[in-house]
Amino acid sequence: MRHHSLFPIFIASISVFVIGCSNAPPGFLPVNNNAAVFWDRQTTESAELLRTVAKEFNQEWTGLPIKVERSGTYGDIFRKITAGIHAKRLPALAVSYESMTNEYIPTGAVTPLDSLLADPEIGLSAKELSDYFPMMLETNRYATHDGTLYSFPFAKSLLMLYFNKRVLAHSGIEAPPKTWDEFIAQCRQVKKNTSNYAHAVSADCSTLNGMIFSMGGSVIEGRTTLYNTPEALAVFQIYETLFKEKLAYLISPGSYEDNIALSKGDIAFVLRSSSSLEDMKLLMQKDPDGWGLTCIPQRNPETPATVLYGPNICIFNTTEAQKRSAWAFVKHFTAPESAVRWSLKTGYLPVRKSVLTHPDMIAFWKKWPYNRAPFDCLTFARPEPNVAGWQQVRNLAARAVTEVMTGMRDATSSADELKHRADDALAQVADSSTLP
Amino acid sequence: MQHTCANIIHLFQSIIALPDTILAKLDAVLFELHRRGWGDWPAALLLLSPAFLILSVFVLAPMVSSFYMSLFGGRHGLGHYVGLENYVIAMRNLEFRSSLMVTLYYVAGVVPLSLTISFSIAYGLYRITIGRGLLRSIYFLPYITSAVAAAMIWRALFNPQNGAINILLNYIGVESLNWLLEPHGALYIITNGYIPSNWGPSLALVCIILFDVWHSCGFMTVIFLAGLTAIPRELEEAARIDGAGTFRLIRHVTLPMLSPTLFFLLIVGVIKAFQTFNSFYALTHGSSMPGTQNLILYIYAQFYEYGYWGYGAAVATLLMLAIVLLTLIQWHFVGRRVHYS
Structure with missing residues (x-):
């Protein structure tokens, strides 16, 4: 009996929390x-x-x-x-x-x-x-x-390809790539001539989506993702080639190590948002003519696409x-x-x-001629999906790119795993009821 | 008893300066309860009530609230009642299991390493007389440094392209490693692929363990040092006269005498290791890189990124139960071997 003296206090404090955490009015x-x-x-x-x-x-x-x-x-x-x-x-x-x-x-x-x-x-x-x-x-x-x-x-902003002209010139390359085949060929050429990496990869869902768009693919249909389609697989194969041939390295998450490396002439290419333009200008202020930006490489330059984010x-x-x-x-x-x-x-x-x-x-x-580049891409830019649960898919996509870029998985299994897990995540969201 | 009650009342008076009339009434109530056979209980409960109230509001109530939330589905709120389904889902979820393994590897790595290294440092400091205070302060510095700020420095050191560690390795002819960006197992890398990649912690996790060992050693060293200085010198001298060398002295005198300190640090270290968030988040930027997501990051993602309140609460409850269970096991098996006198 006496042991129950503090029970009301305990119940009262718990009630405050339970009420606070339950269905409070909007x-x-x-x-x-x-x-x-x-x-x-x-x-x-x-x-x-x-x-x-x-x-x-x-x-x-x-x-x-x-x-x-x-x-x-x-x-x-x-x-x-x-x-x-x-x-x-x-x-x-x-x-x-x-x-x-x-x-x-x-x-x-x-x-x-x-x-x-x-x-x-x-x-x-x-x-x-x-x-x-x-x-x-x-x-x-x-x-x-x-x-x-x-x-x-x-x-x-749009996904753009930034390039270091000095590195390209040193490797005997006159113009940045227009297709993904050219991109890989140029990366190999840079690697051969400079003994350095040609590209630095930021494991990011928007970049992956932009590359898939440029391959002529899409990333979602209804609430089903399309990450194992031939177009998506082709993108994962690019990452696989970049990793296996040591043409590119992965940067730390949330960092801008790639922009810095490009400005220092350590690499030739960076795939980044057009909003990096001003930051790149600051980084390259000692050599303003040493770099440029252009539309990302395409499978077919006649029908270009990039991501609008x-x-x-x-x-x-x-x-x-x-x-x-x-x-x-x-x-x-x-x-x-x-x-x-x-x-x-x-x-x-x-x-x-x-x-x-x-x-x-x-x-x-x-x-400056390159100032216009993002605006030229605006007409064919495509937005990303805006379905519920996409936030989880973004993390899964970044993980999939990381796995390929670190050799944990090959392109095919990574694409299949991403598709499977992303679909599961979206289905789970659809199944879950929200606030009653 | 009246004297005890008066003391308590005076204590309260000094703290909250109650008016004399109220104090007199309180005094009379406590005395009356004591007279009716309640013993010291009312006074004890009165003294315990502030702490109990704080614990109830900030510890017990959130625990109960978390369990209550775990019984519901839905996102960004409490949806339909699902009973224990969230627990079943967690047990079947591969990512949960992977996060649990990361947590266990981390605890198994960071606790013994921290205890061993900090005991060694403390013993070294205990043995020297010159500059002990200065060295103690130096070893304590990492602990008072912000984990996030220190992690930024470690991230730079571990940078695969231009980090100091890889530069040093290259200098001595060793190939660069990816460190915090390496999801392959550390054993896989050390044995050049002989041991499968998914055995043992990833190299990235080993980096996080090393960081936390560095960060927590200062605290443990100071506690060990306090414990060491409390050991009576006569015991050591007697052992020395009986012919004990340094290691036998440590094994048979120092460690048994230090066992309460060791036990305390073990319990606190394990609990803290299970709850680590800062170093994981700061070193990996909260990324979902394979092999570096512990249970706390997993819970964080479920709550704040995906909005699964109920599921996140279920995993949090499981983690709490695991910590309680492990603490009880430690208490039962290790606690018996602790010498308190």
């Missing part, structure tokens, strides 16, 4: 009541420009001011948002890939943007809306959620004032004048068509 509190916080990942000059644009916006806007906070990498931001969803406390807006947004939607954390777009005061007119690249808008409509616009294009913006379901400020800022940021500045300074692609005819943009292209 609705999220802002992380800051006095400002609309924007979680972003930009660094160096692009971060500075983003803050400048926010400052300019705050001077004109009468609602809550925008406060830009650097919150780590995209992965870090995803984990922070997920933790924020659990804690019911979120920023006003954050950068987000489609696969991430798809994870947030079922929790009710993301605001559908269609009503904000139609808002008479801060919405977009039909003319303005038609100025956005349709493909970039479409990828933010989620088929599994009635085609609702849950995110908005923000900083789009880069983050979008999510606005979270907090207060009306937070949502309105967040949307007004997104509108301001993607307005032609801001979009031109952003694109020129960061290497990200503009999300509006009118930017392509802007005098500053034309002057930028004339300044």
Whole structure:
């Protein structure tokens, strides 16, 4: 009897936790009541420009001011948002890939943007809306959620091939490769002439997808992945050849060792986002003519393809004032004048068509011929899947590339294993019910 | 008893400065309970209640809450009730088993190595008289260094292309290794493929073990040193007179006398090793590279990347049970051999 004296305290504290962790009512509190916080990942000059644009916006806007906070990498931001969803406390807006947004939607954390777009005061007119690249808008409509616009294009980029001209010239190569066969041949030539690796591989799902697109393949059909199709297998075979012939090495996850190696002339090729353009300019400032970028190699250069990636913006379901400020800022940021500045300074692609005819943009292209390369690829770029569960597939894809690049598996078994595990992961998501 | 109650009340008064009227009432209640045959229980419970409340809120309740969550399916929340199905799924899941193996290899590597090396360092420091304080501080430095910051340095050292370790190996004619990017077994590499690749820890995991041994040795060294200095000198002198050499002295005098310290470090070391996150995350950048995902990283991915709350909670509960079970086993088998006097 006496031993039960503390029992009520114990039960009470457990009840608090159980209630807290169970089905709490929807609705999220802002992380800051006095400002609309924007979680972003930009660094160096692009971060500075983003803050400048926010400052300019705050001077004109009468609602809550925008406060830009650097919150780590995209992965870090995803984990922070997920933790924020659990804690019911979120920023006003954050950068987000489609696969991430798809994870947030079922929790009710993301605001559908269609009503904000139609808002008479801060919405977009039909003319303005038609100025956005349709493909970039479409990828933010989620088929599994009635085609609702849950995110908005923000900083789009493409997979490009960066090359070091000095290394190529030293190996007797005049122009970068146009096909994957040429790419392998040139890697061999570089290896033969320099006794160094020709390429550094970042094990990354988007790069893998871009390469599969360039082979003429796709990565998903409905909710079934296509990672063991002949096109996907051909990509894994490229990785296998690069590993077996010691033409390429794997870089540390999350690092930019490949960009640094390219700038030092240690390797000839890097496959990276067009948003690396400005970073590469900084790295190559002592030899600005010693490098270039071009479209990734293709199976058939007549029908080219690459991957369109880069983050979008999510606005979270907090207060009306937070949502309105967040949307007004997104509108301001993607307005032609801001979009031109952003694109020129960061290497990200503009999300509006009118930017392509802007005098500053034309002057930028004339300044250095390679500045135009990403824009030339824009017409044939393809977005990545935006199905629920893709986040897990991204990790599996990175693992599959790592396994081939370290000799743990051959191309065929890696492709088969990825297909099998990715399909399982997507099926598991489909089977799992979300919040009741 | 009234005297004891008054002491307790004065203690509370000094801490929270209760008004005298309340204190007098509390005193009277405790005295009355004691008089009615409750003994010292009310006073004891009163003293234990703050700690118990904190433990209940921050330890017991999350444990129960985690078990409760593990009984549900769904993503990013608690979906339908599934009973113990998440546990069954975990047992059948290959990635879970692989993460468990990584954890076991890690514990089996890091605990004995840390204990052995830190005991050796502590014994060396115990034996010297000049510069002991300085050396003790130097050996303690890694422990107070941020694991994430230190891991960045180790990542640079282990870099396959331009890391200092490979440069050194190349200098002495040994081929470069991939270190943290090497999923093949360390034994496979050492024996040049004679032992299968999936036997034993991956080379990347061995690198993580080495990092954590380096990082944790300072703490264990200081604890060992404190234990060593508490051993009566007469015992050693007597053993020396009886003709014991250094190793016999350690085996028959030092280690038995040090057994409570050793036991404490063993228990704490095993628990900590099972729960390691920082070094794995910082050294591998949280990547899903084969052979470097321990159970904590696995749970982290289930919760924060894939949104499987129930499943993640089930694995967390399994991990907790494994730690409790292992601690009890250690307590039963090793605890009996500890000399407390």
